[in-house]
Amino acid sequence: MKKILLIEDEVSIAELEKDYLELSGFAVEMEHDGEAGLARALAGDYDLFVLDLMLPGMDGFEICRRIREVRNTPIIMVSAKKEDIDKIRGLGLGADDYITKPFSPSEMVARVKAHLARYERLVSSGMPVNDIIEIRGLKIDKTARRVWVNGEEKNFTTKEFDLLAFLAQNPNHVYTKEELFSKIWDMESIGDIATVTVHIKKIREKIEFNTAKPQYIETIWGVGYRFKV
DSSP states (O other): OOEEEEEOSOHHHHHHHHHHHHHTTOEEEEEOSHHHHHHHHHHSOOSEEEEESSOSSSOHHHHHHHHHTTOOOOEEEEESOOOHHHHHHHHHTTOSEEEESSOOHHHHHHHHHHHHHHHHHHHHTTOOOOOEEEETTEEEETTTTEEEETTEEEOOOHHHHHHHHHHHTSTTOOEEHHHHHHHHSOSOTTSOTHHHHHHHHHHHHHHOSOTTSOSSEEEETTTEEEEOO
16 A cells, blocks of 8 residues: 655645545555654655645755655645746755645545656666756756756756766765866866866856855865865
8 A cells, every 4th residue: 555645734634635545545644744744754654745835844845855865755745825936946846746725635636646656657667767866956867967956957068067966966075176177077187177167167157046155066265166965
């Protein structure tokens, strides 16, 4: 039996969703607080998450981001907010679907079944799930070599992508320009390592909201660069 976790602060809505899902043969657990919901999501073995956007303690965006850091489990985000920017942000953080309230419980059940079936096909067919890094709205698909920032895809050159992916998969580690030049350009650092600085600048222009105060790639003065998490 597939197990689903509902994280929804409106108890009446959560109970209704739970009833419909259980009638469809799913095992359902509920949490009504954001922090408690995240703790249960990370500790339990669930097949799908239904996640409300507006929650006490921690909002759905942050919960989605934290789940995606460690799991590829399907996530359906639910919200009364109809603005496209919220939908784009939720999907950009790794949600598989976004449903706007009010909706019919039968629609919820249909979407749950569809996402579970899709995920099961990917896993059981032996088709590899893409290797994806997701951190605070930045999504790096290493398999497809694509990058999104808050749901908007950005174009990267080969070396820009290689450099960004390398730093993101080795977070909080400080690398010198020489080390990055050697690892990404596959050369000993006898060439022009200024190319590292140029590439970092171009990457920041594409992923940072404010390049003067980068939230992803941090300069460690006198040493090199570090990807912050």
